[in-house]
Amino acid sequence: MPKSLIASAEWSLLLSRLRALAPEAFDSQGRVLNLVAREWGNPGHGKPYLSPVDGSQLGLLPMIDLSTATHAVASAAAEAEEWARVDLDTRKARVSACLDLLHENHELLALLLTWEIGKPVPQSRVSVERCISGVKWYVENIESMMEGREPLGLISNIASWNYPMSVLMHAALVQALAGNAVIAKSPTDGGLLSLTLAMAFARRCGLPMSLVSGSGGKLSEALVRDPHIACLSFVGGKVNGRDIAASLYDRKKRYMLEMEGVNAYGIWRFSDWNQLAKQLKKGFEYGKQRCTAYPRFVVERGLVPRFLEMYLPMLTSLKVGHPLLGETRAAEPPSVDFGPLINSGKVEELHAMMSEAEAKGAIPLYKGRLEPNLFLPNQDVSAYLGPCAFLHVPRNCRLYHNEPFGPVDSIVVVDTEEELVTEMNVSNGALVASLACDEPETARRIASELRAFKVGINTTRSRGDREESFGGIGQSWQGCFVGGAYLVQAVTEGPPGERLFGNFPDYTLLPEKR
Known part of the structure; x- marks a missing residue:
C-alpha cells in the first residue's frame, strides 16, 4: 500500500469523507438514514454497528419497523411504474453516471468495505472493481438482452454481508438498467455504509433505488411477501432460504434464492x-x-x-x-x-x-x-x-x-x-x-x-459474471439462474409461455454439462 494512503485508512477520516460526499444520507446527529419514498430519512431504532477488524463501533444500524418497510415497498412500486416508461438510452446514461461516481470514489468504498466486513484492502478493491466493470459490461450489451422483453416492476434484494458491492449493488444496478425499481435491505452484519454511499450516488443520478435496514424476520412480510414485490433476489443461509421458498411456493412471483451447499x-x-x-x-x-x-x-x-x-x-x-x-x-x-x-x-x-x-x-x-x-x-x-x-x-x-x-x-x-x-x-x-x-x-x-x-x-470454479451463468443444484438454489443474459431475463418478462433457465420446485432446467 502506498504510504500516502496510511492516514486515510483511519475510520474517523473515512467517516468524515463519507458524510461530506453523501450528507443527505445522515441526520444532524450523524446517524445513518434509510432511503424511503425517494428521500433519505428515518434513522429508525439505532442498533450498534461494530467492525470485525477490532470490535470498534462504526455507527448505528437504522433499524425500521414493518409498517415503515411496507410504506417503502408501496412507494417504490409506484416509482417502478414511472421508471418502466423511461427509454433505454436514458437508463443507460443514468447507470453510467452512477458508475462514474463509484469509480471516482473506489478507494473510499474499498476502505469502507475493509472496516465493515474485514476483507483485506486488495480484495476489497477487487470487489468494488468487479461491481463497476460488471455493470459497465451490461450497459454495453443491454440492447440485445432487452429485445422483446419488458421490466417486471419492483425487485427486492436481500443479500448476505460478504459481497455488498460486487453482488448486491451490482445486481441492483443491472435490475434498474433493465427498467425495474429496486428496494434492498442492508445486510445486518456488514456493508451498511458502503451501500449507503453507493445508493446515494445511484439516487443522485436519478435511479429508482430504495435502501432499508432492519431485522429480516420482521421485514420479510414487506420485502418478500408483499404483493407489490414482483421479484425477490435472496442470498443467504439454507434455513432462511427454505422458509422463503416455502412462503413463495403458491405465489406467482419471480425469485432467485442462492443458498449454501458444501462445495x-x-x-x-x-x-x-x-x-x-x-x-x-x-x-x-x-x-x-x-x-x-x-x-x-x-x-x-x-x-x-x-x-x-x-x-x-x-x-x-x-x-x-x-x-x-x-x-x-x-x-x-x-x-x-x-x-x-x-x-x-x-x-x-x-x-x-x-x-x-x-x-x-x-x-x-x-x-x-x-x-x-x-x-x-x-x-x-x-x-x-x-x-x-x-x-x-x-x-x-x-x-x-x-x-x-x-x-x-x-x-x-x-x-x-x-x-x-x-x-x-x-x-x-x-x-x-x-x-x-x-x-x-x-x-x-x-x-x-x-x-x-x-x-x-484441475481448477477451481467461482461465481463469475458477464457472459457466465450462475446457479445451483438441489438445496443450494431455487428459482431463476443469473449471470449474463440470464440475469436480465430473471428480472424481465419475455414472450408468452417462456420457460426460464433455472431450478424450480415444479421442474428443473439445468445447463448443459460443463
Missing part, C-alpha cells in the same frame, strides 16, 4: 501438487467466507501422504491478521491472506462445531495460531480464527453436513470412485465442485456425476 474438491489419480497448492492457498481469501469456497477435500487413500505433504505447509504459510495494519503503521508488514471473520459470534460457532467433531472422533490435523506481530497492541482479536483442518469427521457432526463458511477444512479419505462421488455430493447439491485428476476421461466421467452447478477439472 467439495476431489483428488483422484493426480500428481500436479504444486499447482493444486496454489489453488488451495488462494481459496483461503477472505477466510473462505464465500459461497464458492471449498471446505471439503475428498482424497483417494493412496494419495493421502502426498496430499498432506502439499496441504499442511500451505496451511502453515497462511498469514491471518489486521487487514488494515499496513494502513495504520508507517512500517509495512507482510500482507495478510485474510483478516477477521464477520464477528466474534461466528468464531464461537465454528469453535463449537470443531469441538463437537473432535469429541466424536475427528482428528485435528492443524489449528492455526494468531501471530501478535500481525495485530495492533491490545487489539480485540475475538473475530479472528486461524486456518483449521480435520480428518475423519464423523457423519453425526454438523461439520460433516454443513458449510462452515469460515477457514475450517474437512478431509475425507475414500477408496473407490463411488465413494468419491458420494462424499463429494454430501450436501444434496452445491454451487461449485472441482476434481483434481490426471486422466481426462476419468475426470469427465466423475464430473458428470457431481451435483454442482459448475464443476472444474
Whole structure:
C-alpha cells in the first residue's frame, strides 16, 4: 500500500469523507438514514454497528419497523411504474453516471468495505472493481438482452454481508438498467455504509433505488411477501432460504434464492501438487467466507501422504491478521491472506462445531495460531480464527453436513470412485465442485456425476459474471439462474409461455454439462 494512503485508512477520516460526499444520507446527529419514498430519512431504532477488524463501533444500524418497510415497498412500486416508461438510452446514461461516481470514489468504498466486513484492502478493491466493470459490461450489451422483453416492476434484494458491492449493488444496478425499481435491505452484519454511499450516488443520478435496514424476520412480510414485490433476489443461509421458498411456493412471483451447499474438491489419480497448492492457498481469501469456497477435500487413500505433504505447509504459510495494519503503521508488514471473520459470534460457532467433531472422533490435523506481530497492541482479536483442518469427521457432526463458511477444512479419505462421488455430493447439491485428476476421461466421467452447478477439472470454479451463468443444484438454489443474459431475463418478462433457465420446485432446467 502506498504510504500516502496510511492516514486515510483511519475510520474517523473515512467517516468524515463519507458524510461530506453523501450528507443527505445522515441526520444532524450523524446517524445513518434509510432511503424511503425517494428521500433519505428515518434513522429508525439505532442498533450498534461494530467492525470485525477490532470490535470498534462504526455507527448505528437504522433499524425500521414493518409498517415503515411496507410504506417503502408501496412507494417504490409506484416509482417502478414511472421508471418502466423511461427509454433505454436514458437508463443507460443514468447507470453510467452512477458508475462514474463509484469509480471516482473506489478507494473510499474499498476502505469502507475493509472496516465493515474485514476483507483485506486488495480484495476489497477487487470487489468494488468487479461491481463497476460488471455493470459497465451490461450497459454495453443491454440492447440485445432487452429485445422483446419488458421490466417486471419492483425487485427486492436481500443479500448476505460478504459481497455488498460486487453482488448486491451490482445486481441492483443491472435490475434498474433493465427498467425495474429496486428496494434492498442492508445486510445486518456488514456493508451498511458502503451501500449507503453507493445508493446515494445511484439516487443522485436519478435511479429508482430504495435502501432499508432492519431485522429480516420482521421485514420479510414487506420485502418478500408483499404483493407489490414482483421479484425477490435472496442470498443467504439454507434455513432462511427454505422458509422463503416455502412462503413463495403458491405465489406467482419471480425469485432467485442462492443458498449454501458444501462445495467439495476431489483428488483422484493426480500428481500436479504444486499447482493444486496454489489453488488451495488462494481459496483461503477472505477466510473462505464465500459461497464458492471449498471446505471439503475428498482424497483417494493412496494419495493421502502426498496430499498432506502439499496441504499442511500451505496451511502453515497462511498469514491471518489486521487487514488494515499496513494502513495504520508507517512500517509495512507482510500482507495478510485474510483478516477477521464477520464477528466474534461466528468464531464461537465454528469453535463449537470443531469441538463437537473432535469429541466424536475427528482428528485435528492443524489449528492455526494468531501471530501478535500481525495485530495492533491490545487489539480485540475475538473475530479472528486461524486456518483449521480435520480428518475423519464423523457423519453425526454438523461439520460433516454443513458449510462452515469460515477457514475450517474437512478431509475425507475414500477408496473407490463411488465413494468419491458420494462424499463429494454430501450436501444434496452445491454451487461449485472441482476434481483434481490426471486422466481426462476419468475426470469427465466423475464430473458428470457431481451435483454442482459448475464443476472444474484441475481448477477451481467461482461465481463469475458477464457472459457466465450462475446457479445451483438441489438445496443450494431455487428459482431463476443469473449471470449474463440470464440475469436480465430473471428480472424481465419475455414472450408468452417462456420457460426460464433455472431450478424450480415444479421442474428443473439445468445447463448443459460443463
